[in-house]
Every structure is written in structure tokens, then in C-alpha cells.
Amino acid sequence: MTDAFNTTDSFSTASGTHRFASLKKLEAALGASVARLPVSIRVVLESVLRNCDGVKVTEAHVKQLAGWKPNAERTEEIPFTVARVILQDFTGVPLLADLAAMRSAAQKAGRDPKKIEPLVPVDMVVDHSIQVDAYGNQGALDLNMKIEFERNRERYQFLKWGMQAFDTFKVVPPGVGIVHQVNMEYLARGVMEKDGVAYPDTLVGTDSHTTMINGLGIVAWGVGGIEAEAAMLGQPVYFLTPDVVGVNLKGHAKPGVTATDVVLTITEMLRRAKVVGKFVEFFGEGAAAMSVTDRATIANMAPEYGATMGFFPVDEATCQYFAATGRSQAQVDTIRAYYQAQNLFGIPKAGDIDYSQVLELDLATVEPSVAGPKRPQDRIELKVLKSAFAGLMDKAVADGGYGKAGELGQRHALPAASHEVMDIAGGGSQDEAAPVPASEEEMLDSHPSPDHVAASPSTVFGNGKGSLGHGDVVIAAITSCTNTSNPGVMLAAGLLAKKAAAAGLKPPAHVKTSLGPGSRAVTEYLKKAGLMDALEQVGFSVVGYGCTTCIGNSGPLKPEIEKTIADKDLVVASVLSGNRNFEARVHQAVKANFLMSPPLVVAFALAGRVDIDFEKEALGTGKDGKPVYLKDLWPSNEDIAAVMNTATDAAAYRKIYADVGADNPLWDAVPAPAGAVYQWDTSSTYIQEPPFFAGSKAASASIKGARALAIFGDSVTTDHISPAGGIKPTSPAGLYLTEHRVAKADFNSYGARRGNHEVMMRGTFANVRIKNLMIPGSEGGITLKGGAQQPIYDAAMAYQAEGMPLMIFAGEEYGTGSSRDWAAKGTNLLGVKAVVAKSFERIHRANLAGMGVLPCQFKDGVDAATLKLDGSETFDLEGIEHGITPQQDVTLVIHRADGRTERVAVKLRIDTPIEVEYYNKGGILPFVLEQLLG
Structure with missing residues (x-):
């Protein structure tokens, strides 16, 4: 721990004396009113203070955040160094593939591959691959897990390689639980300690609902795999200083009203209040009286109400939850003592904290809801x-x-019950946000219908x-x-x-x-x-x-x-x-x-x-x-x-x-490849070496003569951009798998094949429900090129062969939904240089910037519809030729098919200085590799 402000202090428990970076001492040193800052801001401030090294985290950063004002203009970025990272398997497998590719790149450069190593603890919980094939009887669990392991054997082998190759990478195997619940019950520490210094448990995770842990007073949120990778490798998570919305919970819910009814009411209320990109912090008597599991239910749905977090501070109920779920008395005592020493213990009362905005909900008004x-x-x-x-x-x-x-x-x-059954050997497992209808004939397979799959509680x-x-x-x-x-x-x-x-x-x-x-x-x-x-x-x-x-x-x-x-x-x-x-x-x-x-x-x-x-x-x-x-x-x-x-x-x-890997013969039977560097199998259709580290990736100095690959409306989700469910045999991804001798029954899903960029780039914009407004009335991943309809992937490859840059146009809330990194990675690999939308979801905007794709935002009252864009145009983006600055205005130049030219100002949504650096290096992944290899 560095100590630029002389803030080291200590507290004692039965287990000994612990040093910590004291916010009370920082308040005295700076003369700032730290005690009235939102609790969530103070937890982040502790990280900034403790990690202040004068390079990544400077004294100016500490002073800026300590001086947080409720309604200031938000222009400053916070370098937040998290204590750990959590992954689920669908987002974690491609992240592990990137780590493996970094080691390969290091080896090729004649450097020590072991330099590529997570610098904070990383836990992956395999929870996204189980599918409900069998149901309605006691044998369902056993059969579903056997099918899961058969479908995903190659991916699980790769995970086992990662466990032995990296010292700080741990895997909770299939059949244990859902990542966020396992995090609550097992992985969460409350307070962590290193070199005798105690500090808050904080994290980012590659799943939007990482926020569930906010119910335990732990600062955490979901990021894309791209940001998580940087956090694992020692980079701070950079984000703009947030507004903090305080929600005063009053009273108690009526009998018959559940925590679910409460969270659905809060989700509706906070969506209307437009808390997108803000911290939400709950306080008041209703919050204090609420069980920790009810708090976690509310925190979980922060992505649905749009907030970065839904935070409940640590109090005695938090300590009792840690004790009730099996944490040691010493650990619980340390949590209590640490937060008391930092003046962070207890749910604030009305008037205790200065918030950007205060909302209220009387829990007695909540009704049973769906x-x-x-x-x-x-x-x-x-x-x-x-x-x-x-x-x-x-x-x-x-x-x-x-x-x-x-x-x-x-x-x-x-009709009479068919002898056909949905394909149980390979079919339609979907992921963190899965959409994707396949056609009826793909759904049916010619195997006899086993009783254990068709099982149902009743036959009438x-x-x-x-x-x-x-x-x-x-x-x-x-x-x-x-x-x-x-x-x-x-x-x-x-x-x-x-x-x-x-x-x-x-x-x-x-x-x-x-x-x-x-x-x-x-x-x-x-x-x-x-x-x-x-x-x-x-x-x-x-x-x-x-x-x-x-x-x-x-x-x-x-x-x-x-x-x-x-x-x-x-x-x-x-x-x-x-x-x-x-x-x-x-x-x-x-x-x-x-x-x-x-x-x-x-x-x-x-x-x-x-x-x-x-x-x-x-x-x-x-x-x-x-x-x-x-x-x-x-x-x-x-x-x-x-x-x-x-x-x-x-x-x-x-x-x-006690041992999360025990009593799991299916997991034990998966072979574990050895070695520090992964031996890529070029014939694999699950795991391929990603192309993000090959050759120069520096950003282009200008975008000229670009074509529209697609024009979308509002609320295009990451499900639409990068589907996770079934793969149609007639789609580019289906044709790729067929060419590689994969039987239709073994296609599995996009989510399960995230370790293969060849599948994922073909699946980008391949959702059967996505609507490209260049072809009115159409559905599915198609576009126009030269007046002819064709799959978006095919058109993108043809444009790349011609050296033609591409753009995507969209409406409000582009990229909402799950924190899916392939939505940005696939966009990059298709040759898209810029996405111009009315507004962006927080994580997807950051992911685009991290993959070297320029997110640009229309000004109020202007969009693709008002500009009457139809895909016949070509576009230039002016104002980036001599370097970029955060949130600068740039000019979209529209060259119409009839020869007219129109110029429109748009805002560049590269929001922070570090994102400028990422862009200049061609993306966050080449940037991090260069940092690690010096």
C-alpha cells in the first residue's frame, strides 16, 4: 500500500491487528467532507487512496473523488482497482482464449509467457451451459448434466488447462450453482487482506447481474469480458465519476407481497427516473429492516433499472448473513470491525448523505406484480x-x-404426440442473453422420444x-x-x-x-x-x-x-x-x-x-x-x-x-491438458486462437467512403447483435460448421462456441428477430449490397475485400441487455469502424471503444430516420484525423446517391482519456499486452 496522504491506521480483532487506509485521516488531511459522501463513493475512494502510485492512480484522482459534489458536471474519470474478478463460463471461455493468445504472442516475441498472469484472484463459475432437456422427474438433473458434459467437453478441457496454467485462475465446476448466488454464499469475502493491509472486497464480473453482491455492501458491477480482462491484468477499471441517486425505502411490505414484487416496482420506478449509468444507493428505515437476501434481490436487477449499481451499505444484518452462510467468526468479526473503523457501518438515515437526487418508495404501497x-x-x-x-x-x-x-x-x-423430439444432443442451448429462433425443421430430430426427456407431470x-x-x-x-x-x-x-x-x-x-x-x-x-x-x-x-x-x-x-x-x-x-x-x-x-x-x-x-x-x-x-x-x-x-x-x-x-470440485465424477473425467502455453488445435470448432494480437492494430487516422452495413431502430440488444442460442444450418455460422464436418445435432449454440471467433463473427447480427431498416419489413441478419440482399457476414467480407470501411446506424439504447463482449468483438471483426446511435447502453459503449470501434451519438432531434438514410449513401467521419479527445464533436458527412452532400455534427462517445489510449493502440487487448510485456 502506498501512503501519499499519511492515512495508514489500524484496528484490532481477536485474530490480531490489521492496517488499513483510513478515510477519516484522509478527511483530516484534505479538509474535505468525506463523511457525507455516499457510502458507495467512499468504498471506491478507499481503493483510489490505497492504490495511489502516482502513475495509474495519482494524488489528483484522490482529491477529485474526495471532493465529489452531488450535482457537478461529470468530466473526471476514476481509476478503480478492484480486489478480484468473477466470470461465468460463456463470457469466461473467450476471455481465457484471449489470455492463452497473449501467452502465444509473448512466446512468439521471444518473451516469457508466464508474464501473462492475472494479477488479482479470478473465479469462474460454470453455470450457463446447463439446459432443460429432461424435466418433470427425479432423473432430470442427472440426465441434463450428462448431456451438458457431452455437449461441452472440449470447452471444459480448455477450462481445465486454464486452471493448471494460471496461478490465480480458479474454476467452480458445473453443478454447483449460479455465479451470483455462489458469489453471495461462498466467494464473497466482505473484507480482504494482503501484506497485513485490510481492504473492502470489490470486484467486476462478466455478467450484468454481478450487482447482486451489492446487497452485501460490496461495490461491484458487470463489465464486458474486454474490461474484465484488463482488470485481471492489473489495469484499473476506468469510469466517469457517477451521479449517485439515493432511494429512501420506507415502511414494510404488506402480507402476501414478496421481494420480487418489490424489485419489479423499483425497476419500473427507477427506469422512469432515468438512472442509467448512475450509482443507486438505498437508505432509510425500510432498507435497514430488510433482509440481506431481499436486498440482494433488489441489487440483482440494477441492469434492468439501468443503474451501474443498486447498493446497500454494510450493517449488522450483513454480518449475520456472512455467519449464517458458513463464514468463520474471525472473518465476520473482521468485516464488522473494518467497516466500523472506516465509519462505513450501518444503513444511513434520511439526511445523513448528500445524494445527486433522492427518490422515495413506501414499501406498503407495493402490490403483487408481474x-x-x-x-x-x-x-x-x-x-x-x-x-x-x-x-x-x-x-x-x-x-x-x-x-x-x-x-x-x-x-x-x-396433433398426436410425435415420435420426434427436440434435438437433445446438440441443440439450442442459449446464453447470458439468448434470443434466436431456429426454424421448425431444425428443432426436430429423428431420434425416438425418450420418456425421460418428454417427462411431464400429467398426460391430460x-x-x-x-x-x-x-x-x-x-x-x-x-x-x-x-x-x-x-x-x-x-x-x-x-x-x-x-x-x-x-x-x-x-x-x-x-x-x-x-x-x-x-x-x-x-x-x-x-x-x-x-x-x-x-x-x-x-x-x-x-x-x-x-x-x-x-x-x-x-x-x-x-x-x-x-x-x-x-x-x-x-x-x-x-x-x-x-x-x-x-x-x-x-x-x-x-x-x-x-x-x-x-x-x-x-x-x-x-x-x-x-x-x-x-x-x-x-x-x-x-x-x-x-x-x-x-x-x-x-x-x-x-x-x-x-x-x-x-x-x-x-x-x-x-x-x-468445503470442496466445490468434489463428488463430481463428470468433471473429474474431463482430461486436463498441461503446459504454460496452450497448444491450439486448428481443426477445433470450439476453441481457436483469436486474431486480436496478430500484426499492427493501430487505429486508422480517418474514415472515408464508408458504407452502412445496417440501419437499426431502438432497443437493439446485445441479444440481437450477438445471439447466443441455436445456430441455423443455412446461416453463415451453420454453413461454416457444416463445412467443418459438424453434424447438425452437434451444432450446440453460439454461446457455447464463443471460443471460436470464426463462428462468432458469422453470428454477429444473425438474430432472426433483428430488423435492418435498409430492407423494410425484413427480419434476420441480412443487408443490401449492390442492390442485392445477402447475409450481413457475407456482405461485410465482400466489403473488406474491397477495402471499404463500414458503419452501423441505430436508435435509442443500442446494446442494452447482457454484457456480451462478442457484440463488440464481432462488430470489430466485420470491419465496422463506427456505430452512430441515438444512445448507448453503458457496457456496450465501453466495449466498442475497447475494441477500436468509434461509438458516436446523434444530437437531439437527429437520427437515421430524420436524415432519411436508406443504405445507398457513403459516409466520412471528419474530426478524427489529428487525434481524438473524449466526447469531442465530430462531423458525419453524408454523400447521397443523387450527388448531394450533407454534414451533421455527432458526439464522439470515447468518454475517457484511457479510452483514447486504447483506441490509438487499436483496442484494449493490444494495449494491455504491450503494458505487460513492457
């Missing part, structure tokens, strides 16, 4: 869902509806035997870190299931039910509470320990259901306890997707439809012949409290996490 059918911020009160869904059915497609006026209530007979279809209609639930999934981390809602689901099972209720057979616990701790406490059997009786058997349906790994529907949906163009629904429900994410055939609490997932599964008014209509008929209503099944707060102690058994957590 969100959907396309976005997590679109909250609908449960009591009006039936009428809201009917309204969407009647509304025209152009107005955001389904254009099915008068059709609700119609039912369609299902609800709402009329063997029929399906609009609004029917075809997927009901208790899934996702948001809620599986929360024992309150998980136990509530079990209690509801117990009453339903006692009444003899089961879901209709068209409902695919699944339970994807966030960790094995969940299964343990459900068993101890006597609720696991009941969940299984109503179809919610454990299908895997991973993200499953929330990331699109919902697996196949029965072919006869899929066929009826397609033939009749049905608007069927999924209900899930997840955090994301973007179009085609959950399943390509399911158009309406609703987020909700786990007990509501069970309730809608039993009802079999979303067009139901639970206050007036029964879920079903009990074995006594009487109607059963939701109020008959809903557990009271007292019911939940009576079993809550099962979830706070520290010994159970210690046993589960």
Missing part, C-alpha cells in the same frame, strides 16, 4: 394481468400488441383435452439468481406447492415445469423444510444448478406443442422467476414472457394460462371436486417464518462449499 411480456421494466399488477393480456392481444402489432383481436379463448387441437392437457390456445403457459420455470438466492420466496414456492399437492392439483401437460436452484444449499433447505417432495409432485423437479430458462436454456418443447404454436401462430406464454424476458430469449416459439416470484410461477403453472383473474377464478379443481383458489394456497408470512431457520444453517453451507 413484468412483461417483453421487458422487465413493464410491470403489471397481478389483479389486472388478465385484462392487460387481453388488451395486448387486441392491440395492433405496430402499437406493441399481438394483433389477435377476437382470438383469445379459441382453442386448437394438438388442461383447458380442454389435447388443446392449446393463446395465453396458455408452456414454460414455467423457477430459475435465475434474482430469486433463487432468496429463501423467503423459494420457501414460499415450496409451501404453495405443498398445499397444491395436498389438494391434488397438477399443471396441465402443456406446461414444461422446471426448478433450477441457484445452489445446492437451496435443495438442502427445501428438503429440511419438507417441501422438496411437494415441489416434485407438482412438476418442479430439480433440472440443474445453473441459469437455465432465464438465459434461454429452456430446452425443447414437445414437438406437437411446437407444431401447433407455429401452425396456428399462437401467442403462448412463459412464466419465470428470472430477470430478463426480451423477445425470443426464453424460447423462440414463446412470444409472451412474464417475470414473477417463485410462488406465482407455481400458481400459473397449475392454472396453465396467464389470462386468469386469481381473485375471481380458480386455479383448478381439487380431488374433492371443489374449486381451488390462489388465496387457498398462498402461504402466510408466519408460514414462511416457521421454516426460515432451515435456510440459515451455517454447517450446511460449510459442508456444501
Whole structure:
């Protein structure tokens, strides 16, 4: 630790004396009012102070952040050195491939490859590869894991190489849990210590929902793999000094209102308040009274309300959570003592902190809710869902509806059960944000349908035997870190299931039910509470320990259901306890997707439809012949409290996490290649040496004569830009795999093949739902070149051969959704030099800058539509010829096909000085390699 401001202090616990960088002493040294800064800002300030070396982090940086003002203009960047990095497997595999490529580059340059080594602890949790193929019985977990290992063997071999090659790279193998929940229950330290110096546990992660750990008072957020890689290799994470929005939580939620209802209400409220790119910090009596797991539920959905973080400071409840999940008494004592010594302990009261803006929510006003059918911020009160869904059915497609006026209530007979089954050997696993419909023929495979895959709790279809209609639930999934981390809602689901099972209720057979616990701790406490059997009786058997349906790994529907949906163009629904429900994410055939609490997932599964008014209509008929209503099944707060102690058994957590790699014969059977430098297999279709370190990557001095590769509208997500689900055989990626003798059944998914840039660049802009406005009315990754329609990849390669630079044009919120680095890497590899949009999502903008692609923002009132761009134009970007500065204005010169020229000012969204350096080196990856090799 450097000590430029003479701030070293110490505190003592039973385990000894610990030194630390004191914010109290900094306040005295600078005469600044540090104590009134938001708690989250003070945690970042501690990192800046402790890492002040006069080079990457200067005394000026410390003074700037210590002098944070609530409403100042934000022009200064903060160099934030994090304590650790966390990865999930879909984003982690390409990051490991980049590290391996750096070692190869070092070796080729005659340098020591071991110089390439993560400088902070890195943990990867393999949680994104499990898919719901089998369901509805006790054998589902075992079969799904066997299929997972068969599909992903080559990727897992590569991960095992990484474990032995790098000293600081650790892997939590498949079958343990969801990355964010494992982070909460096991990886999080609260306070870390190095060379006798104690400091806060902070991190960045390659998953948007890294923010869940904010519920434990840990400063963390999601970044792209590109930024995470730099953080691993000793670079600070640079970001503009943020506004901090304080949210005063008052009161208590009413009986029957869950943490999920609260977070959906907060998500809607904060989206409206436009907190994008800001820190959100919760305070007040309602926050102080809230359980840590409820806080984590709210923190988890920060990406959905748009904030960088959703932060709850450390208090006694935090310490008790660490103790209840098996941390040692010494560790808990150190956490408490450290935060008390720093004057950072406790949830602030109203008036304690100076915030940029203060919002309030009285928790007593929250109503039971769901969100959907396309976005997590679109909250609908449960009591009006039936009428809201009917309204969407009647509304025209152009107005955001389904254009099915008068059709609700119609039912369609299902064909006889087919002997075909969705491909279980290779098919449609999807990822951190997966979209991607494949055509019907790709979904079907000619294998006999094994009973264990088609398993379902019932053989009689609800709402009329063997029929399906609009609004029917075809997927009901208790899934996702948001809620599986929360024992309150998980136990509530079990209690509801117990009453339903006692009444003899089961879901209709068209409902695919699944339970994807966030960790094995969940299964343990459900068993101890006597609720696991009941969940299984109503179809919610454990299908895997991973993200499953929330990331699109919902697996196949029965072919006869899929066929009826397609033939009749049905608007069927999924209900899930997840955090994301973007179009085609959950399943390509399911158009309406609703987020909700786990007990509501069970309730809608039993009802079999979303067009139901639970206050007036029964879920079903009990074995006594009487109607059963939701109020008959809903557990009271007292019911939940009576079993809550099962979830706070520290010994159970210690046993589960004693050795996360133990008792996993599938993982043990994966061979582990050895050596410091990876031996690339040029014939592999999963892992290829990425091209980011080959040759000179310096940025071009100008962009002239560029063509539009695509023109997009608003809300183009990273799902659209870089899909993660199934690969169509007729797509460029499908043709590539076929050329490399990969059978269609073994295509796996884009997400699983992220270690192969050849697949990923062909998959860029390949989502079947993406709409290129150059071809009005079209869907899918196509564009115009020379007046002819062709795949975007093919056109991009042809333009590259001609030496033609490319641009992308887009509307609002370009790149929203998951923090997917391939959305920027693929854009770069296609030859796109600039993306001009009305606004950008935070992580994707940074990723574009980090990959040497210029993000540019239209001025207010101007966009591709007002400029009447149609793709026939060529473009110059003036103002970058002599170097760039952060957020400067540049000129987009439009050369029309009729010879006219138009000049439009746009803002360059290279936001910080370090991003200028990255751009000048051709991107962050060449920059970091040069730094490491000196």
C-alpha cells in the first residue's frame, strides 16, 4: 500500500491487528467532507487512496473523488482497482482464449509467457451451459448434466488447462450453482487482506447481474469480458465519476407481497427516473429492516433499472448473513470491525448523505406484480394481468400488441404426440442473453422420444383435452439468481406447492415445469423444510444448478406443442422467476414472457394460462371436486417464518462449499491438458486462437467512403447483435460448421462456441428477430449490397475485400441487455469502424471503444430516420484525423446517391482519456499486452 496522504491506521480483532487506509485521516488531511459522501463513493475512494502510485492512480484522482459534489458536471474519470474478478463460463471461455493468445504472442516475441498472469484472484463459475432437456422427474438433473458434459467437453478441457496454467485462475465446476448466488454464499469475502493491509472486497464480473453482491455492501458491477480482462491484468477499471441517486425505502411490505414484487416496482420506478449509468444507493428505515437476501434481490436487477449499481451499505444484518452462510467468526468479526473503523457501518438515515437526487418508495404501497411480456421494466399488477393480456392481444402489432383481436379463448387441437423430439444432443442451448429462433425443421430430430426427456407431470392437457390456445403457459420455470438466492420466496414456492399437492392439483401437460436452484444449499433447505417432495409432485423437479430458462436454456418443447404454436401462430406464454424476458430469449416459439416470484410461477403453472383473474377464478379443481383458489394456497408470512431457520444453517453451507470440485465424477473425467502455453488445435470448432494480437492494430487516422452495413431502430440488444442460442444450418455460422464436418445435432449454440471467433463473427447480427431498416419489413441478419440482399457476414467480407470501411446506424439504447463482449468483438471483426446511435447502453459503449470501434451519438432531434438514410449513401467521419479527445464533436458527412452532400455534427462517445489510449493502440487487448510485456 502506498501512503501519499499519511492515512495508514489500524484496528484490532481477536485474530490480531490489521492496517488499513483510513478515510477519516484522509478527511483530516484534505479538509474535505468525506463523511457525507455516499457510502458507495467512499468504498471506491478507499481503493483510489490505497492504490495511489502516482502513475495509474495519482494524488489528483484522490482529491477529485474526495471532493465529489452531488450535482457537478461529470468530466473526471476514476481509476478503480478492484480486489478480484468473477466470470461465468460463456463470457469466461473467450476471455481465457484471449489470455492463452497473449501467452502465444509473448512466446512468439521471444518473451516469457508466464508474464501473462492475472494479477488479482479470478473465479469462474460454470453455470450457463446447463439446459432443460429432461424435466418433470427425479432423473432430470442427472440426465441434463450428462448431456451438458457431452455437449461441452472440449470447452471444459480448455477450462481445465486454464486452471493448471494460471496461478490465480480458479474454476467452480458445473453443478454447483449460479455465479451470483455462489458469489453471495461462498466467494464473497466482505473484507480482504494482503501484506497485513485490510481492504473492502470489490470486484467486476462478466455478467450484468454481478450487482447482486451489492446487497452485501460490496461495490461491484458487470463489465464486458474486454474490461474484465484488463482488470485481471492489473489495469484499473476506468469510469466517469457517477451521479449517485439515493432511494429512501420506507415502511414494510404488506402480507402476501414478496421481494420480487418489490424489485419489479423499483425497476419500473427507477427506469422512469432515468438512472442509467448512475450509482443507486438505498437508505432509510425500510432498507435497514430488510433482509440481506431481499436486498440482494433488489441489487440483482440494477441492469434492468439501468443503474451501474443498486447498493446497500454494510450493517449488522450483513454480518449475520456472512455467519449464517458458513463464514468463520474471525472473518465476520473482521468485516464488522473494518467497516466500523472506516465509519462505513450501518444503513444511513434520511439526511445523513448528500445524494445527486433522492427518490422515495413506501414499501406498503407495493402490490403483487408481474413484468412483461417483453421487458422487465413493464410491470403489471397481478389483479389486472388478465385484462392487460387481453388488451395486448387486441392491440395492433405496430402499437406493441399481438394483433389477435377476437382470438383469445379459441382453442386448437394438438396433433398426436410425435415420435420426434427436440434435438437433445446438440441443440439450442442459449446464453447470458439468448434470443434466436431456429426454424421448425431444425428443432426436430429423428431420434425416438425418450420418456425421460418428454417427462411431464400429467398426460391430460388442461383447458380442454389435447388443446392449446393463446395465453396458455408452456414454460414455467423457477430459475435465475434474482430469486433463487432468496429463501423467503423459494420457501414460499415450496409451501404453495405443498398445499397444491395436498389438494391434488397438477399443471396441465402443456406446461414444461422446471426448478433450477441457484445452489445446492437451496435443495438442502427445501428438503429440511419438507417441501422438496411437494415441489416434485407438482412438476418442479430439480433440472440443474445453473441459469437455465432465464438465459434461454429452456430446452425443447414437445414437438406437437411446437407444431401447433407455429401452425396456428399462437401467442403462448412463459412464466419465470428470472430477470430478463426480451423477445425470443426464453424460447423462440414463446412470444409472451412474464417475470414473477417463485410462488406465482407455481400458481400459473397449475392454472396453465396467464389470462386468469386469481381473485375471481380458480386455479383448478381439487380431488374433492371443489374449486381451488390462489388465496387457498398462498402461504402466510408466519408460514414462511416457521421454516426460515432451515435456510440459515451455517454447517450446511460449510459442508456444501468445503470442496466445490468434489463428488463430481463428470468433471473429474474431463482430461486436463498441461503446459504454460496452450497448444491450439486448428481443426477445433470450439476453441481457436483469436486474431486480436496478430500484426499492427493501430487505429486508422480517418474514415472515408464508408458504407452502412445496417440501419437499426431502438432497443437493439446485445441479444440481437450477438445471439447466443441455436445456430441455423443455412446461416453463415451453420454453413461454416457444416463445412467443418459438424453434424447438425452437434451444432450446440453460439454461446457455447464463443471460443471460436470464426463462428462468432458469422453470428454477429444473425438474430432472426433483428430488423435492418435498409430492407423494410425484413427480419434476420441480412443487408443490401449492390442492390442485392445477402447475409450481413457475407456482405461485410465482400466489403473488406474491397477495402471499404463500414458503419452501423441505430436508435435509442443500442446494446442494452447482457454484457456480451462478442457484440463488440464481432462488430470489430466485420470491419465496422463506427456505430452512430441515438444512445448507448453503458457496457456496450465501453466495449466498442475497447475494441477500436468509434461509438458516436446523434444530437437531439437527429437520427437515421430524420436524415432519411436508406443504405445507398457513403459516409466520412471528419474530426478524427489529428487525434481524438473524449466526447469531442465530430462531423458525419453524408454523400447521397443523387450527388448531394450533407454534414451533421455527432458526439464522439470515447468518454475517457484511457479510452483514447486504447483506441490509438487499436483496442484494449493490444494495449494491455504491450503494458505487460513492457
